[in-house]
Amino acid sequence: MTLAKDDLQTIGFALATGTQPVGLALDRDGSSVWILGTGSNRVLHVRPDGSATAYQLPASDLGLNLSQSQDSTVWIPEQYRDAVMALAPDGSARECRLPRKGSEPVATSTGADGSVWVSEAHGAAIARFAGRHFVEYPIGVAGAEVLASADGGAWFTVNGAPVLGHITASGDVERIPIGGSGVTLGLLATPGGAIWVADFGGDRIVRVTADRQVSEWKTAAGAKPQSIAVGPAGSIWVTESGTNHLAVVRGTHLVEVYRTGDWPDHMVITADGWAWFTEYYQDRVGRVRLTA
Numbered sequence: 187m188t189l190a191k192d193d194l195q196t197i198g199f200a201l202a203t204g205t206q207p208v209g210l211a212l213d214r215d216g217s218s219v220w221i222l223g224t225g226s227n228r229v230l231h232v233r234p235d236g237s238a239t240a241y242q243l244p245a246s247d248l249g250l251n252l253s254q255s256q257d258s259t260v261w262i263p264e265q266y267r268d269a270v271m272a273l274a275p276d277g278s279a280r281e282c283r284l285p286r287k288g289s290e291p292v293a294t295s296t297g298a299d300g301s302v303w304v305s306e307a308h309g310a311a312i313a314r315f316a317g318r319h320f321v322e323y324p325i326g327v328a329g330a331e332v333l334a335s336a337d338g339g340a341w342f343t344v345n346g347a348p349v350l351g352h353i354t355a356s357g358d359v360e361r362i363p364i365g366g367s368g369v370t371l372g373l374l375a376t377p378g379g380a381i382w383v384a385d386f387g388g389d390r391i392v393r394v395t396a397d398r399q400v401s402e403w404k405t406a407a408g409a410k411p412q413s414i415a416v417g418p419a420g421s422i423w424v425t426e427s428g429t430n431h432l433a434v435v436r437g438t439h440l441v442e443v444y445r446t447g448d449w450p451d452h453m454v455i456t457a458d459g460w461a462w463f464t465e466y467y468q469d470r471v472g473r474v475r476l477t478a
Contacts (some may be wrong), residue, residue: 195445196464198472199236202226207464207471209251209277209293210413210452214258219462221452221471222262224248229262229273232471234460241279243271249292250371251331251452253302261293261302270294270304270315285320297334300413301355305329305342312342312353323357333373333381341381343370350383350394364392364400372452374414374422382422384411391424391440403440405433413453417461417476425450425463432461432474444474 189199201207213220218233227245229252232238239302249263251257262271268284274333278421284291290307296301301316306329329351330343332423338355348368349361366389374382379396389405391414405411408429422435427449431442447468455461459476 187238187240189232191236191239192470194447194470194472196446196447196474198470199232199238199468201230201471203469205230205469206466208451208462208466208471209249210454210462210471211252211260212389212454212456212462214254215282216255217459217460219471220252220260221255221464222248222250222252229260230456234473241273241277243279249290251293252256253294253296255300255302256298257300257373261294261296263294263304263306265290265292270302275320282315282318285322286357289313289322292329293331293400295332295334295340297338297340298336299338301334301338303332303334303340303342305332305374307345312351314340314341314355321357323353323359324358325351325353326361327351330369330371331373335375341373341375343373343383345369350381362394362400363397364394366390366392366402372411372413372425374416376416376420376422382387382414384414384424386412386427391422391435394424403435403438405429405440405444406431412451412465415453415455417455418459421476423455423461423476425453425454427451428464433462433473446472 192200205223211220246264249265260273288440304313342351366385369387372384408428409426413425432444447465449466453463
């Protein structure tokens with residue numbers, strides 16, 4: 187299909203009514219994106235010219251975010267089917283079931299070793315899929331987003347505790363106190379080992395350094411930050427879902443730069459500076475060319 191151009195506050199493309207786009211992953215080609223349509227149980231591969239391929243999945247609401255592995259397989263959380271769908275480059279799909287019913291997988295992240303980490307909304311566990319089998323590790327709290335780490339483990343955010351979590355490949359869990367609301371979402375790893383966290387409920391973003399030092403940047407009241415990404419010259423950009431903005435870190439402040447459509451959710455930024463972001467209530471994917 188070809189999506190209709192829809193240039194509102196930013197340039198972008200209109201999606202089908204009821205798509206309710208949430209998760210977003212940058213394709214390995216560096217310019218196209220994969221979109222998680224939670225309202226339509228569809229995954230879309232959208233290219234910069236608006237050409238798109240849609241894949242219809244079973245009803246499951248699809249969760250928060252998807253990821254793509256080095257072999258270009260896209261890993262999709264099927265929230266209410268207790269499964270993860272592996273979508274191969276040729277369009278074939280296989281469904282990988284989690285060990286327990288009611289686990290509600292909500293996000294995936296792929297590691298350099300080919301393993302797939304899966305966060306679970308219920309069951310207080312993080313799962314790792316490798317060798318065609320899942321292993322679940324208890325984390326003591328409901329998981330939200332997950333991000334595979336360079337050490338073979340993964341970072342995770344949670345719903346219900348003021349911590350940033352890390353899990354090793356062998357299942358050892360570290361909980362790093364970060365204060366705030368205890369409802370955290372987006373994750374970003376930057377050079378030097380720092381991890382950035384979006385404190386959705388606390389209207390702030392947090393940076394945790396490799397030596398576990400915590401810094402914070404406050405957003406506007408009600409901003410509800412969700413997604414964090416690196417832009418030109420190493421700049422840090424954030425979606426503010428509650429106030430419909432993209433904001434950037436400038437020194438000790440977080441500055442709102444671009445007005446978006448209704449509820450900017452997840453965001454990815456290409457190497458040449460294009461920020462793509464989903465707009466949940468607008469049934470739209472927006473784009474803007476960032477500057478340093």
